[in-house]
Amino acid sequence: MQAVILAAGEGTRMRPLTDQRPKPMLGVGGTPLVEHVARTAVSAGAEEVIVVVGYEGEQVKRHLGDSVGDAPVHYAEQADQQGTADAVAAAQEHLDGPFAVLNGDNVYESDALARLFESAPSIACTRVDEPSNYGVVEVDGGTVSGLLEKPAEPPSNLVNAGAYVFPAAAREALDVAESERGERELTDVLNRVIDDSDVTPVVIDDWLDVGRPWELLAANERHVDRQSRALGGDVHEDATVEGDVVVEPDASVARDAVVEGPAVVESGAFVGRGATVRGPTLLGTATGIGTEAEVENSVLMAGTSVGRESVVRDSVLGRNCQLGAETTVRNGSDDAGSVSVTVKGDRVSTRRRTFGAVLGDGVETGAETTLEPGVKLPTDATTDPEVRVSDDY
Numbered sequence: 001m002q003a004v005i006l007a008a009g010e011g012t013r014m015r016p017l018t019d020q021r022p023k024p025m026l027g028v029g030g031t032p033l034v035e036h037v038a039r040t041a042v043s044a045g046a047e048e049v050i051v052v053v054g055y056e057g058e059q060v061k062r063h064l065g066d067s068v069g070d071a072p073v074h075y076a077e078q079a080d081q082q083g084t085a086d087a088v089a090a091a092q093e094h095l096d097g098p099f100a101v102l103n104g105d106n107v108y109e110s111d112a113l114a115r116l117f118e119s120a121p122s123i124a125c126t127r128v129d130e131p132s133n134y135g136v137v138e139v140d141g142g143t144v145s146g147l148l149e150k151p152a153e154p155p156s157n158l159v160n161a162g163a164y165v166f167p168a169a170a171r172e173a174l175d176v177a178e179s180e181r182g183e184r185e186l187t188d189v190l191n192r193v194i195d196d197s198d199v200t201p202v203v204i205d206d207w208l209d210v211g212r213p214w215e216l217l218a219a220n221e222r223h224v225d226r227q228s229r230a231l232g233g234d235v236h237e238d239a240t241v242e243g244d245v246v247v248e249p250d251a252s253v254a255r256d257a258v259v260e261g262p263a264v265v266e267s268g269a270f271v272g273r274g275a276t277v278r279g280p281t282l283l284g285t286a287t288g289i290g291t292e293a294e295v296e297n298s299v300l301m302a303g304t305s306v307g308r309e310s311v312v313r314d315s316v317l318g319r320n321c322q323l324g325a326e327t328t329v330r331n332g333s334d335d336a337g338s339v340s341v342t343v344k345g346d347r348v349s350t351r352r353r354t355f356g357a358v359l360g361d362g363v364e365t366g367a368e369t370t371l372e373p374g375v376k377l378p379t380d381a382t383t384d385p386e387v388r389v390s391d392d393y
Contacts, residue, residue, distance in 0.1 A: 001117050001165075002095060003046035006087045007034050007104030008054030008078040013212050013343050016360030017318055019379040022056040024104035025063065026216055027301065029223035030266055030284065033210060034060055034104045038068040041102060044113035047071055050091045051104070054078045083183030089174040100165045101186060105210050107219050108163065112204040116165055119200040121193055124163035126204055134159035135187060137201055144199040147187050161207055164190060167197060212343060213316050213358040213376075214350040220299045224262045224280040233265065243279070251283075272308070290325070298356070307367070315356035317363075324367040324385065331356040331373055341374045342392050350374070 011023030018026070024034035038049050049071050053060050057077065064073050076091040088101055098120050102108065116122050123144060125137050131154040138146040138155060147160060164186070176188040193199060210219050229244045233251035243261030247253060251265045254273040259265065262279040268286035271277055275289045278296040283289065287300045290308035298315045306312055307325040314331040317323075331354045332339070339355035340347045357371040360378045365371070366385030376392045383389060 001046050001120075002048045002050060002097060002099040003038075003041040004088055004091050004095075004099055004101045005034060005037050005041070005049060005051045005104045006084060006101065007060055008052050008057065008087055008090075009081055009105075010055040011105070011211075014216070016376055016378040017213060017216070017316065017358065019360050020056075021059055022053075023211075025056070025059050026105075026210070027284070028107060028210070028216070028219045029227075029264065029282065032063060033107070033219075035064060035068070036107060037102055037104055038064060038071075038073070040108050040110050040113055041100065042069045042071045043110045045117045046100065048094075049073045050076060050094045050099075052076045052078050052087045052090050054081060083179070083181075084186035085174050085176050085184040085189050088186060088189075089184075092171060092174060095168075095171045097168045098165060099168075099171075100163070102163050103209070106162065107208040107210060107222075109204070109206045112202070112206065113163070116163060116202045116204070119202050120165035121167050121170075121197050122165045122200040122202050123190065124161040124204050124207070125158045125201045126161045126207055127157045128159050129157070131157045131159050136160075139201050142200070144194055144201050146194065147191060149187070158201065158203070160187070161204060162209070163204075166190075166193060169196075212348070212350075213341065214352055214355055217297075217299060217314070217316050217355075220282050221280040221297065224264050224282055227262060227264055229261070233267075239271075245279075257289075266302075284319075297354075301361075313356050314352070314354045315358070317357075317359045318361040318379070320361055321359050321363045323365045324369060326368045327365045327371070328369070329356040329371045339373045342376065 007024040011018035014023050025032045078087045078090040136148040136154045137158045173192045179185045227246050231247045232249045233247035235253045236255040238255045239253045240258045245261040246264045248267040250267045251269045253271045256274045257271045259277045263281045265283045266285045269283045270288045272291045274292040276294045282299045285302040288305040293306045293310045296313040300317045301319040303320040304317045306323045310327040312329045338349045358376040362380040363377045365383045368386045369383045370388040372390040381393045
């Protein structure tokens with residue numbers, strides 16, 4: 001089985017976190033999404049991996065190299081992002097048998113992909129509460145009979161989860177016409193396969209689409225929650241470490257600090273005196289939490305520091321950010337509803353009652369800055385001291 005991983009897009013819905021890196025290189029538990037996908041595919045039975053790259057593709061190539069486990073890795077370039085079928089067509093020269101297509105920004109479980117591979121030709125499906133927002137999978141007699149894109153009256157709650165296994169013959173069926181969206185859609189290729197073959201729907205429950213910042217937070221929450229206690233770093237005897245907390249070698253937890261799991265403190269990270277970290281939280285490599293600061297349910301990427309007496313909750317902070325002393329990130333909606341975030345110019349509900357801020361790489365806040373829920377600050381943005389930021393920069 002060959003596995004094609006789609007990793008060429010710009011990740012505009014994830015900005016500002018993708019200003020300087022492709023979305024598949026964002027980390028879940030310190031490991032880029034694309035590596036998670038590749039390793040899961042190989043453990044599920046893929047013998048060869050083909051990664052389709054585009055935006056900042058060299059970062060993907062440098063990270064994955066020429067193999068994952070025992071499986072060789074090849075790369076295909078999608079020069080212009082013209083849809084998912086166009087992306088797979090970029091890999092056409094490498095395809096010589098049945099092939100899976102997986103998204104480089106999804107989180108899959110190995111047993112789910114194994115079932116998908118074993119049921120080929122097949123499509124991964126999941127059940128949702130509001131199927132009219134998705135591509136609905138029609139099933140007749142145990143096989144897929146069609147796909148309905150966001151139907152007003154969906155026939156079921158079974159929707160397309162965006163992972164497929166195609167027969168070898170589909171290699172010659174990738175030249176589909178542009179859809180109404182102006183893209184060449186892989187679902188149109190699948191409809192051709194449905195006409196000629198019995199396509200099996202494979203229901204997967206434990207699957208995450210990591211397309212927006214709060215979904216990256218959710219993926220890290222799940223990862224951190226699965227870790228077991230391991231104190232390999234320097235934990236002061238007067239610090240309090242409760243529950244499933246990982247303190248990696250060369251990380252440290254100072255006197256009077258409190259770390260409540262689940263939490264991961266990566267190598268080189270420092271939790272200062274009297275600081276409090278509550279899970280699920282991931283403190284990336286060489287991050288620093290200042291004296292008596294509080295961090296809860298957040299992701300701090302490598303090199304980011306939180307100043308003394310600051311409060312950060314339910315947030316995603318990019319690399320090398322510096323939060324000044326007494327910075328506060330508010331995380332709740334004033335009307336007790338879900339917090340909204342601006343995505344590509346539109347306000348989008350996170351469906352989370354608590355969500356804080358999203359900071360691009362290199363953001364610096366002045367002392368006593370307050371960031372309102374759902375605020376995004378772009379790469380290298382700065383704030384003056386004692387300001388309240390309620391709108392995106």
